[in-house]
Structure formats: structure tokens, C-alpha cells
Amino acid sequence: MAAPEPIREREPERARGRQAPSAAGGAAPPYLGPVERRPRRPPVPLRLAPGAVELSGPVFGPADVGPLDCDLTRQHTGEPLGERITVSGRVLDGWGRPVRGQLVELWQANAAGRYVHRLDRHRAPLDPNFTGTGRCLTDDEGHYRFTTIRPGAYPWAHHRNAWRPSHLHFSLFGTAFTQRLVTQMYFPDDPLLPYDAVWNAIADTTARRRLIAAYDPGLNEPDESLGYRWDIVLDGPDATWAEEGR
Amino acid sequence: MSLPPTPAQTIGPFYGTALPFAGGADVAPAGHPEAVTVHGYVHDGEGAPVPDALLEFWQAAPDGSAAGSPGSLRRDGARFTGFARVPTAGDGHYALRTLSPGGAPYLALCLFARGLPRHLFTRVYFRLPDGDPLLAGLPPERRATLLAVPEPGGHRSYRFDVRLRGDADHAETVFLAFPAGS
Numbered sequence: 001m002a003a004p005e006p007i008r009e010r011e012p013e014r015a016r017g018r019q020a021p022s023a024a025g026g027a028a029p030p031y032l033g034p035v036e037r038r039p040r041r042p043p044v045p046l047r048l049a050p051g052a053v054e055l056s057g058p059v060f061g062p063a064d065v066g067p068l069d070c071d072l073t074r075q076h077t078g079e080p081l082g083e084r085i086t087v088s089g090r091v092l093d094g095w096g097r098p099v100r101g102q103l104v105e106l107w108q109a110n111a112a113g114r115y116v117h118r119l120d121r122h123r124a125p126l127d128p129n130f131t132g133t134g135r136c137l138t139d140d141e142g143h144y145r146f147t148t149i150r151p152g153a154y155p156w157a158h159h160r161n162a163w164r165p166s167h168l169h170f171s172l173f174g175t176a177f178t179q180r181l182v183t184q185m186y187f188p189d190d191p192l193l194p195y196d197a198v199w200n201a202i203a204d205t206t207a208r209r210r211l212i213a214a215y216d217p218g219l220n221e222p223d224e225s226l227g228y229r230w231d232i233v234l235d236g237p238d239a240t241w242a243e244e245g246r
Numbered sequence: 247m248s249l250p251p252t253p254a255q256t257i258g259p260f261y262g263t264a265l266p267f268a269g270g271a272d273v274a275p276a277g278h279p280e281a282v283t284v285h286g287y288v289h290d291g292e293g294a295p296v297p298d299a300l301l302e303f304w305q306a307a308p309d310g311s312a313a314g315s316p317g318s319l320r321r322d323g324a325r326f327t328g329f330a331r332v333p334t335a336g337d338g339h340y341a342l343r344t345l346s347p348g349g350a351p352y353l354a355l356c357l358f359a360r361g362l363p364r365h366l367f368t369r370v371y372f373r374l375p376d377g378d379p380l381l382a383g384l385p386p387e388r389r390a391t392l393l394a395v396p397e398p399g400g401h402r403s404y405r406f407d408v409r410l411r412g413d414a415d416h417a418e419t420v421f422l423a424f425p426a427g428s
Contacts, residue, residue, distance in 0.1 A: 033256065033361030036291040037410050043367070043423035046380050053312050053347075053354045054367075054424065058304055058329035061316030096249050103319075107264030115260040133264035135319075169258065171265060177304045178424045180356050182365060184255040201363045202253045210252055235251040 031158065031197035054177040060103040060137060070136035072106070072148040080130035082111025082149035084225040087185070087213065090142040091172060091232045098142025099179075099234060105171040106134045106146055113152030113164075122154050147225060150187070158197050165192035165199070172232060179234040186212045187228065254365060257358040259298055262333070266300070269321040270331040273303070273344035276323040280308070283403040284353070284370065284394055285341035288334050291411025295338025299359040299408075303330040303342060303370070310349030351375055352392075357408060367422045370394050370406050384420060391419045 032038065048055055073080055087106075091099040109115050109132060112124035116131050130149060138144050153163050168185040186193060193199055193212075202208040210233075219227020274281035288296040305328050306312040318327040332340045347353065353370040371392050374381055381389050394404035412418025 031256070031363065033363055034290070035411075036294070037296065037359060037361045038291075039366070039411055039418055039421055040291075041412070041418055041421075043421040044380070044384070045425045046422045048424060049379070051312075051349075053304065053306055053350050053352065056304075056312040056314065058318060058327065059314035059316050060319065063317050064319035092249060094249050094251060105264055107261055109260075116263050117260040118262075119259055131263060169255075169261065169264070171261075177354050177356065178367070180302070180365065181252065181254055182257050182358055183252055198255060201255070207250065207253050210250070211255070232252045233249045 028158070028162070028195045028197040028200050030203065031201040048178075057173055057175055057177045057179065058103075060173065061101075062137075065103065065135045065137050070134050070144075070146050072108075072130065072132060072134045072146065074147075075131055076129040078129040080110070080149050081127050082130075082152075084147070085150050086145065086147050086219050086221055086225045086227045087168065087230060088143060088145040088219050088227070089213075089229050089231040091138050091144060091174075091234065092142055093174065093179070093234055098138070098140070099174050100138055100140055100142060102138050102175065103171075103173045104136050104138060104144040106148070107169045107171075108132045108148065108167070109151040109154060111149050111152050113154030124152070124154065147221075150226075153192055162197065163192050163195070165190040165196050170232070172234060174234040181232070181234055183232075184211060185230050188212055188215055254363070256360060256363050257300060257365070259360045261300065261358075266331060266333045267319050269323075270318075270333075271340075271342040272321060272323075273305075273326065273328065273330045273342060275326060278345065280345055281343050281402065282346055283341060283343055283401070284406055285339065285403070286405050286407040287338045288340065288357070288359070288408045289338060289410065289416075291409075291413060293416070295334070295336075296359055296410065297334055297336045297338055299334040299338070299340075299357060301330075301332045301334070301340055301408075302356045302358075303332070303344070303353045304328060304356075305344065305353040306347040306349050308345050308348045310347075312349075346372060359410075362410075366410075367424070368392065368408070368419055369422065372404065380422075387417050388420050391417050 110127045110130045114122050114124040136144050151166050166187050172181045213228040213230035216227045216229040288299045315327045317325050318329040330342045334340045351372050355368045357366045394406040397403040408419045
């Protein structure tokens with residue numbers, strides 16, 4: 001294994017010389033990733049015949065996910081620092097049908113904006129009572145639910161003075177391998193959002209807003225946590241590259 | 247389709263505590279005599295190794311079934327689940343141990359890496375069958391990027407490298423999109 005290098009979601013050569021968005025409110029340029037990692041060619045469109053391997057997907061069950069895995073505030077002996085939140089919603093397919101019994105995974109920074117990761121060198125404290133990873137299975141109506149801590153913002157090297165807004169990373173499986181999704185959830189009214197290059201990597205404004213959760217007092221756990229609702233729609237095999245940029 | 251899908255975002259660099267799991271590369275039951283190794287390197291367009299990629303494999307069982315089985319995240323060492331999740335090492339290398347799929351002779355591969363706004367799909371073929379609609383539509387040098395190459399010796403090992411971006415001397419791996427009507 002190579003020696004750890006101090007990186008934070010950076011692209012060093014692209015970051016050099018790049019200016020911060022103007023104080024007047026200019027949006028961050030979209031994050032396209034380092035050019036050397038970007039395929040030159042468009043993906044080859046493939047019509048899947050019935051029975052194609054990609055039309056099924058891996059199966060997860062109670063053996064894979066424990067009942068406490070969805071509560072990130074109960075993974076250590078002490079209480080984690082930060083604002084306690086409940087995040088819940090439904091996982092649906094493009095026809096609005098619940099995606100049942102499927103694995104949802106979550107990872108995130110702590111309340112100070114620091115990940116438990118050897119490459120995260122942000123000068124913010126680790127929380128001994130917070131690791132920041134969780135898992136659950138969707139229920140019969142497609143619901144998932146996590147209890148966790150609202151993550152903090154943190155700087156990254158996309159350009160000078162670039163900060164990631166608070167966000168949760170989500171990984172989702174559907175009933176088909178083509179539905180595989182890794183994405184990020186954001187919080188409503190976050191002032192950092194318009195400046196965030198990763199959020200702005202989604203060209204379509206309407207599509208981008210689908211990554212923002214809604215505050216939902218109905219999901220509050222009284223005296224415990226604030227509730228956020230975020231529904232997730234998985235692609236079917238109907239997804240096309242031409243729709244990319246949603 | 248009535249609901250627009252949730253957009254994908256980059257996996258970022260810090261998924262390491264959340265997604266990789268013990269035995270993620272061991273699809274073949276422990277000690278299985280038919281186990282094969284598939285391994286290789288992920289490289290970028292400059293030939294540099296990609297040390298922060300995450301590869302997920304999904305495949306049919308040797309009997310051709312693609313029904314899958316729970317127990318991938320906490321493997322019991324005996325059951326074949328069909329699913330693997332393998333991070334690359336610092337030198338861009340990955341390896342998985344599996345069983346040859348029945349029916350469709352390929353592994354479906356979904357690749358994530360810091361810097362990819364969206365994950366990439368491709369396939370790892372163990373042989374190039376006649377009449378495969380994907381392979382039939384590709385020129386030979388592109389088709390070759392989807393073939394796992396048997397390595398010399400009797401140890402049932404295959405080499406499959408991924409090139410994220412091609413140049414004049416290196417063919418870019420064929421990545422796939424799944425259009426409407428599939």
C-alpha cells in the first residue's frame with residue numbers, strides 16, 4: 001500500500017490558479033473530475049435481452065445488516081457531538097413502485113466536517129463516538145430510515161475557498177444491477193449549495209434539486225432528533241446516457 | 247417512466263470506512279476446487295494507477311442462475327452470492343476469487359472512483375462467444391478490452407485491466423449505457 005497522501009477530493013493540477021466564485025454569487029463551475037479519469041468515448045448503448053445478467057442484482061438480507069446498523073449515534077459507548085437528525089424516505093423505481101428489501105448504505109463526515117479516514121487531514125477534530133457509516137434495508141413500502149448527526153461543512157481543494165456543503169453520501173441497490181446508484185443528499189437552505197461544484201456537476205437545475213432533503217417535523221423524534229425526508233428514485237434499464245446531466 | 251431518477255454523484259475519496267467489507271473479493275466458497283482468480287489494474291488516461299477505485303461485480307452462478315443469495319456482506323464462506331466489492335490498492339490493483347458463470351459468460355462490472363461524477367458499467371467476458379450482440383457491434387481492438395485473458399500456468403487465473411481513458415497507444419475500456427426498451 002502506498003504511503004498516505006494528504007488529499008481532500010482534490011484535483012491538484014486543475015485546482016491551481018482556479019479562482020473562487022465571485023462574492024457576488026457566481027455559481028461554482030461544475031465538477032467534472034480530473035480529465036485523465038474521464039472516458040473519451042461515449043458509453044456503448046446496449047439493449048438488454050431478457051435474462052441478461054444486469055437485469056437482476058445482488059440480494060441482501062438480515063444476515064447482512066444488523067438492526068442497529070441504521071443508528072449512527074449508537075455505535076460507540078458515548079454520545080456523538082452534533083445536531084441529531086433522522087433521515088428517512090422511500091426508494092422507488094421510475095414507475096413509482098417501492099423498491100423493497102434493498103440495501104441502503106450511508107457515510108458522512110462528523111459534526112465538525114471530518115471523516116474517519118486516513119486521507120482526511122482537515123484540521124477539525126475527530127469524534128471518538130462517531131464513525132459515520134450505516135446500513136439498512138428498505139421495508140415493504142420502500143422506506144429507509146437512519147438516525148445520525150448532521151455533518152459539518154469542510155474545505156476542499158477544488159479552488160481556493162471551496163467548501164463542501166453539509167451532505168450525506170448514499171449508496172443504493174435496486175432490483176437490477178443497472179439501478180446501482182451512489183449519490184449525495186443535501187440539506188435545505190444551505191448557503192453553501194450554490195457555490196458547490198459537486199452539486200453543480202448536475203447540469204439540470206431541476207434534477208439538482210432532487211438531491212435536497214426537506215425538513216419534515218413529522219419525522220422528528222421528540223426530544224431526540226430533527227427529521228429530514230428524502231425520497232430516492234432509481235433508474236430502470238430505461239436510463240440512457242443522453243439523459244445524463246439530470 | 248413517470249418519476250425522474252435521482253442523479254448520481256461522485257463517490258468521493260472517503261468511502262473507505264463504509265463500503266468495502268471483509269471478504270468482499272471472495273465470491274467463490276472457501277477452498278472451492280473450481281475457483282478462478284480475476285485480477286488486474288485500473289489505469290487513468292496517463293497510465294497512472296487509480297488507487298481509489300471501487301469495483302463491484304455481479305454474475306450468474308455456475309448453473310446459470312442470476313437469482314443471487316444474501317450473505318455477501320457477512321460471508322459464511324460456503325454460499326455463492328454472486329456479488330463482489332473490491333477496492334483497488336495503492337498501485338491500482340484489484341483481485342477477486344470467483345466461479346465461472348454459467349449461461350452468460352461474463353461478469354457485470356460497476357466501477358466507481360473519486361473524480362467520476364457517475365459510475366461506469368462494463369463487462370468482463372471469460373470468452374468471446376459468437377453472436378453476442380454487444381461484441382458483434384465492436385471493432386476488434388475495442389472488443390478485446392472486454393476479454394479477461396487467461397494467464398499461463400494451471401492456476402486458473404485471468405487478467406482484466408481497466409483503462410478509464412484511452413490514447414493512441416492504449417485502447418479505452420468499453421463502457422456501457424442501457425437504453426430505453428431494454
